[in-house]
Amino acid sequence: MALVEIDKAYKHYGSVSVLNGLSLNIEEHQVVCLIGPSGCGKSTLLRCINRLETIQKGEIRLHGDRITGPGVDLDVLRREIGIVFQGYNLFPHMSVIENITLGPLKVLGMDRSEARDKGMALLSRIGLAHKADEFPDRLSGGQQQRVAIVRALMMDPALLLLDEITSALDPELVSEVLDIVRDLAAKGMTMVLATHEMGFAREVADKVCFLQEGVVYEEGPPSQIFGNPQGERTKAFLKRIIDAGRL
C-alpha cells in the first residue's frame, strides 16, 4: 500500500477548475517531483494533500486511511504531513530557535530542553547553529528557507511537501537549500516537490509527474520523463524548458 493515494481528485475555485480527477500514488521513501507549466495546479495539489485546501470530489488516503471528507482531525493530520512554502513563512516575531520549537512545544508537548536540543542538533546539521537566536529578517533567503525546512522536520512528519522552495532564491543560494533536500532523500524521507529545477528533479526524484490541465499527464522515472518522454505535451513542455536553457 502506498503512503499516500490520491484517487480522482477534483478541485475548483469558482468556475476555474484546477484539479480534474487527478490520481497519484506516493510510496514510502519515495521522492516525487511535480513539474508542469505555471498555473497547472502543483501548489494546489500540495495544499490539498495536507488539507490547507479541500478537494470537492474524489479522495485522498494516508496509510490507507481516508483523510478527505468531514471529521478528520486536521491538527493531527498536519503533524504527519509537513509543508514548506515558496515564501518560507517563518514567524517574524520569533527567533530561529523559537520558530522551530513552537510546534514540538505546543503541539507535541515536548519539554523545553528536549525541544531545544533537538532543534540545535538539526540546525547544526544544516550549519546554522550559530543563528539560533537571530530573528528571521536578519537571515539570507537561503538561510530562512533552510530554517523553514528544519521547522517542518522538527515535527517528524511521515511526508514532507516542498512547494517551489528555491524559486524565491538568488541562484547562488539555491544549492545550499537543495543540498538539504538531497541529504533528506538519502536518509529515506518521503517527499513531494513542486519544482522548476529540472536538473535537480532529474537527479533526486524517484518519480517525476508532469501535470497538465489538472491531471497527471505523464509519470515515470526521471530517465523516462527527461530522456524519452512519451506524450506530445510532455515533449513540448520539455522542449520549451531545454530551449530556455533550464535543463
Next chain:
Amino acid sequence: MNTSAVLANVERANQWRARSKVRAYGALTWAAFSITAITFLAVAATVISIAQFMIQEGWSTGPVWIAGLVPVALSFLVVAGAAKAARFSSKARSSAEVYEARALGAKAAEASWKTISYSVAFLILCALAWFMVVNDAAVSRTFFDMDLIVRSAVTVIKAFGTNVLIFAVSAVLILVWALVIAIARTLPGEAGRPIRTIAIIYSDLFRGLPAIITIYLIGFGLPLTNLPILKDLSSNAYAIIALTLTYGAYTSEVYRAGIESVHPSQIAAARSLGLSYFRTMRYVIVPQAVRGIIPPLMNNCISLQKDTALVAIIGTIDAFNQSKIIASNNFNLSAVTTVAIIFILITIPQARFVDKLIERDRSKRRSG
C-alpha cells in the same frame, strides 16, 4: 551616426542649456521682505497697545516694556532674515559662475520661505493676543483669572484623582474586552457565524452611540432596573462600565485591523505545523498584530482619558464637575480652565510620544 542625428543631438543639448538658467528668486525675496516688514509693524503695534493696557491695569512699567521688547526684537530678526535673502538673490543675479549662482538662488528661496512662514506664525499670535485684550480684556478675565486658577488648583487636582481611577480601571478592562470582541469578529467558518454576527452588532451599536448617551443610560438606567448588584454600584462603577462598553467597541476595531494586517500565509504556516486555530492566534497572529497597533491603541487611550470628563453628567464628582461647582460659586470660568490645563498637560506628552513611535516605525520600515 549620420549627420542629421548628430545635429539633432546638438540641438537638444542647446535647448537644455537654454532652459536650465539660473533662478535668482528676486520677486519672492521682495514679497518676503514686504511681508516681514508688515509683520514687524503689526507686532510692534500689538505690543504697544497691550503694554499700555497692562500698565493702566496696575502692572509695573519696567518689566512690561522689557517683556514687550522680546517679540519686537524677534520679529525684527525675521525682517533681517528677509533682507539677507534679498542680498543672496542680488548676488545670484550678478554672479558670473553658473553653479555658484544657482546655489545662491536656492539659498535666497529657502531663506525667503522661512521668513514668510515665521511671519505667518507671528501674525497668528498677534491675532490671539488682540482677542485676549479687546473689550477691556473680557476674554482673559473670563477664562484666565490667575487668582482663581491658583486657588482652585488643589481642590480640582484632588477631584482629578477620580478621573485617573476611572481611566485606569477601564483601560485595563478595555484592553481585554476588546481583544475578546476582535477574536469573536474574526472567528472563521460557518460555526463562527453566530458569534461573529453578535460581535458585529455589538461593535456597530456602541460605535454608533455617543459615549455621553451610553454613560447617561447606564448611570441613570441601571439603578432603576432593580437588578441585584447592578442597581447599587457607585457612580464610578457605572462610568467604568459605560466607558468599557464604548471604548471596547472602538478598540476591538483597532485589534481587528491588526489581526487582519498579518499575512494569511502566516496562518497557513502555523496551521500546517498542527497548531489549532486558537493557538495560531495566540502564538503567531496576535503577537504580530499587537506590534503595529500600539500607536492607534495609544490614541484611543488618550481619547479615553479625555472622555472620563463625560462622567460629570451622571453626577460623579470628577475634576470637571468639581470645577463647575467652583466656577458657579465664583461666577467665573477660570476654575474650568484649571481642568483644561490639567488635561492638556497630561495628554500632550502622550500625543508627542505616539508621534515619535509612528515616526520610529516609519523610519524602520524605510531602512528595512
